[in-house]
Amino acid sequence: MSLDALMAIPNLINKIGDVKLRSQLLDALGSTIEVAGQNRELTEENAELKRLLLLEQSLSFENNFYWRECGPDGEVDGPYCSACWDGEQRLIRLHRYNGRFFGCPVCGVVRTKDGEPVMHGTSEKFRRSSRDAIRPAGARRLGADQ
Numbered sequence: 709m710s711l712d713a714l715m716a717i718p719n720l721i722n723k724i725g726d727v728k729l730r731s732q733l734l735d736a737l738g739s740t741i742e743v744a745g746q747n748r749e750l751t752e753e754n755a756e757l758k759r760l761l762l763l764e765q766s767l768s769f770e771n772n773f774y775w776r777e778c779g780p781d782g783e784v785d786g787p788y789c790s791a792c793w794d795g796e797q798r799l800i801r802l803h804r805y806n807g808r809f810f811g812c813p814v815c816g817v818v819r820t821k822d823g824e825p826v827m828h829g830t831s832e833k834f835r836r837s838s839r840d841a842i843r844p845a846g847a848r849r850l851g852a853d854q
């Protein structure tokens with residue numbers, strides 16, 4: 709029974725003349741609605757956990773990068789940021805930087821093509837240059853040139 713169908717029951721219960729029976733039914737209905745809400749939350753949580761499990765099963769870890777298997781013949785997509793996946797289970801595609809590095813636009817991790825870490829001091833610089841890279845040609849940053 710859906711939550712909406714449960715919410716229509718009080719109108720039926722109010723037609724019952726026995727006050728004690730009406731009170732017991734309303735209490736039981738309240739408990740049922742509470743359990744239905746918990747069931748909905750758990751169902752949504754379970755679906756999210758299944759999605760994460762399938763995603764995790766499709767990942768492989770190589771040279772400090774994650775790669776996602778995405779085709780029937782073993783095609784892979786990536787690389788993805790290991791820091792973001794391991795820390796927050798967020799699959800973040802790494803961006804090419806200067807043709808020699810891969811950097812994460814979210815956490816700022818920068819690695820060589822072989823997966824070796826680059827000095828952390830470049831992380832903020834990468835995030836800034838990554839944002840600049842996606843700005844359309846000719847577009848100006850707000851507040852610039854003023």
Ligand SMILES: [Zn+2]
Nearest residue numbers: 789792812815
């Ligand atoms: Zn990251």
